[in-house]
């Protein structure tokens with residue numbers, strides 16, 4: 029195994045070419061227990077151990093942030109981090125057994141994951157799992173916060189991509205679950221859950237459904253509560269099958285399916301219909317047309333915005349309903365995580381959907397708005413990595429080294445390019461999301477006008493040539509697929525239209541929703557899981573709420589684009605206060621990116637199956653792909669910074685960082701590949717790294 033020790037003033041970087049072959053078992057966990065970083069071989073458990081040890085020694089909050097492309101293994105790593113901490117640290121009263129964590133992930137994977145063109149089991153929401161530790165270093169309480177759920181996947185998704193896993197599970201396992209609830213079991217007739225599963229996939233989905241039910245039981249979700257979930261999911265499914273008229277009076281296209289949806293929700297068809305198609309709140313959508321349609325079709329053109337189409341009303345309700353269901357689920361999962369007042373500091377594990385570019389999956393479409401948002405979140409985390417690794421370190425070096433020594437030695441470790449260009453053309457320069465918001469509100473706004481403005485601010489200027497700054501690549505039209513439907517259909521309406529009281533006939537649904545309608549719903553639609561009574565949990569919740577309620581944010585928070593920014597702000601603000609350990613996950617090969625979700629769905633495996641899968645054999649690496657990812661994440665710069673290193677500069681006090689930086693151990697960069705873990709192979713992947 030190859031280990032390269034690095035020092036960046038306590039900033040920790042771990043790199044895994046994953047999915048990789050990593051042995052994971054309780055025995056291996058115990059090999060890492062109590063170890064110092066320099067004694068450990070490269071492994072995801074070593075990251076957990078380093079963070080845990082650091083927390084115990086410094087009593088400072090820690091975060092582990094997972095970065096990388098979609099399908100590179102972030103969620104899998106996150107699960108192993110938790111398993112390690114739950115096993116090694118132990119917990120008070122055994123409330124956080126490994127079994128419970130597995131159950132939690134089974135539930136999250138069912139409700140929040142789906143098969144995409146890049147990953148057969150892609151996470152479609154961002155999550156922070158927080159473990160609070162007591163004096164003795166045991167887990168005293170835990171909670172999960174989620175944000176950026178891709179709720180529109182329920183109704184609208186890229187061609188050939190799947191909806192959330194739970195719909196397929198329900199469809200395959202529904203016979204026994206909803207029998208007696210409807211004389212017509214869920215069928216694939218109108219295929220709102222396209223692509224339709226093959227028989228062997230159905231069998232697997234039915235097994236997953238049983239597993240999901242068992243996991244919900246483990247997490248204390250009663251059978252009545254479970255039933256409420258299946259009823260609402262069934263209703264969403266039937267609403268998809270019901271469809272809406274394209275012209276004329278706004279109503280369901282297929283009443284028999286709508287009738288079933290109403291039955292499952294416990295209301296009459298008329299009530300359901302009027303709550304969806306009538307009482308549209310004015311201004312809920314400024315403009316419902318797509319960028320693609322062009323200005324001549326851009327709504328009323330009088331600034332008042334067009335009204336929602338029947339289909340948009342329906343989609344808004346269905347996706348809003350799913351989002352509320354997800355929020356409720358997170359709140360139920362947190363319900364059984366007791367909050368302890370004795371916790372001292374916490375460990376936060378941050379997992380967001382990975383970078384994705386449909387072009388890499390051989391798809392001739394641009395990124396959807398949701399993909400753009402997930403990429404944005406990843407980019408912000410990468411920026412944080414950059415700031416912690418380079419910018420802040422340079423500041424520290426400048427403080428320590430004699431004046432001028434940094435530039436005199438030509439060893440300015442800051443790469444000439446930084447991930448976020450701050451070269452604003454004018455004082456009015458805005459970020460992409462801000463521009464997107466403004467263009468969405470303009471009746472004449474199109475993809476072209478957005479790109480023009482973007483390049484006016486951030487594109488190459490005359491005189492830029494020869495400065496060594498790579499010009500930003502102008503995306504092909506197809507790359508920026510910005511459907512402004514996504515900026516609003518029924519965002520506010522979704523839940524407002526369908527109030528829980530509507531389901532009086534379904535006491536289990538209304539009591540479940542009404543029961544959680546307090547604090548849990550404060551930031552409904554944005555951050556779920558802010559409840560929790562421990563001091564640390566309250567502190568986290570307060571910090572996140574603050575982001576939404578101060579300054580411009582408070583004024584702008586109704587805008588979807590600004591909501592996205594605020595959610596990511598809240599995420600970054602929360603982890604910024606802690607000591608951050610970055611884990612870079614690298615996709616070793618692009619296999620499976622054929623754009624055929626069928627192949628990917630078949631690859632969907634649970635983490636318990638993973639280790640067996642790993643034993644099967646060593647994989648070939650796609651070296652250009654690995655190089656591209658390493659370049660993109662600036663890992664070479666990080667290595668060069670050390671190798672050409674300021675740590676050897678005259679005046680540098682000592683190469684032992686511990687005392688200098690007040691951290692317990694120096695950071696480590698680890699490179700481990702599946703094919704060959706020898707140093708030579710690792711460097712071959714990295715390219716030539718100058719040696720001192």
Ligand SMILES: Nc1ncnc2c1ncn2[C@@H]1O[C@H](COP(=O)(O)OP(=O)(O)OP(=O)(O)O)[C@@H](O)[C@H]1O
Nearest residue numbers: 047048098099100101102103104147150151381382
């Ligand atoms: N260490 C590993 N060894 C073998 N296969 C792995 C490993 N880690 C992950 N995988 C496989 O890769 C797939 C993708 O992993 P995972 O879902 O964790 O990626 P991700 O980075 O979280 O993706 P996304 O950002 O799309 O959610 C998993 O379904 C699993 O099959």
